[in-house]
Amino acid sequence: QVRLQQSGPGLVKSSQTLSLTCAVSGESVSTNPSAWNWIRQSPSRGLEWLGRTYYRSKWYNDYAISVKSRITINPDTSKNQFSLILNSVTAADTAVYYCTKSGGAYSHFDYWGQGTLVTVSS
Amino acid sequence: QSALTQPASVSGSPGQSIAISCTGTSSDVGGYNYVSWYQQHPGTAPKLVIYDVTDRPSGVSSRFSGSKSGNTASLTISGLLAEDEAVYYCSSYTSTNTMVFGGGTKLTVL
Numbered sequence: 001q002v003r004l005q006q007s008g009p010g011l012v013k014s015s016q017t018l019s020l021t022c023a024v025s026g027e028s029v030s031t032n033p034s035a036w037n038w039i040r041q042s043p044s045r046g047l048e049w050l051g052r053t054y055y056r057s058k059w060y061n062d063y064a065i066s067v068k069s070r071i072t073i074n075p076d077t078s079k080n081q082f083s084l085i086l087n088s089v090t091a092a093d094t095a096v097y098y099c100t101k102s103g104g105a106y107s108h109f110d111y112w113g114q115g116t117l118v119t120v121s122s
Numbered sequence: 123q124s125a126l127t128q129p130a131s132v133s134g135s136p137g138q139s140i141a142i143s144c145t146g147t148s149s150d151v152g153g154y155n156y157v158s159w160y161q162q163h164p165g166t167a168p169k170l171v172i173y174d175v176t177d178r179p180s181g182v183s184s185r186f187s188g189s190k191s192g193n194t195a196s197l198t199i200s201g202l203l204a205e206d207e208a209v210y211y212c213s214s215y216t217s218t219n220t221m222v223f224g225g226g227t228k229l230t231v232l
Binding site: 037046047048049062063064065098103106107108109110112113114115 | 179
């Protein structure tokens, strides 16, 4: 059984960097064909897929156009976890952030973290 | 990538069947059989109920079923129970190698 445990600050100042980590148990983040995603949810934007990382002989990343210039998702195989870095945040980035696993790069989200409410303050 | 279009709300009485639509384009819903559906109760993370248009994860009730015609996918829930009251979201793979969600549909069991 896969388990995703999120950690990171719930409050970030405007223009600063949001950083969250998702620790994975029950499966290696290097497993093919799994992919590891970040998704956020806010009343104004609903559910929004932000991006993913996955291993297919080497590491790949895909990002949503809306955040592509500000986002980095990094795997950490030594700790079996992956992280989200979002730069230059504004109030519009206030949301509940979820890490998820999908069965493949094209695929559905079968396991979810508990969610982290991140508030961007001025 | 624009969000997929779902009705804001649907309702039904216990025992009835309801369907929730999810309309996209040929670049997402219509172009791939990678549509999934999620159920979300207040204060919890979404839960996968249908994937790859029609498949049901282990442990999900057979009362949940999915289908697709052209650019529109549908989630049908039969034999409505009070516990089915939740918000339902669709999602699809897209031609730009990204994922997109619908805006969500609030199901009320009367």
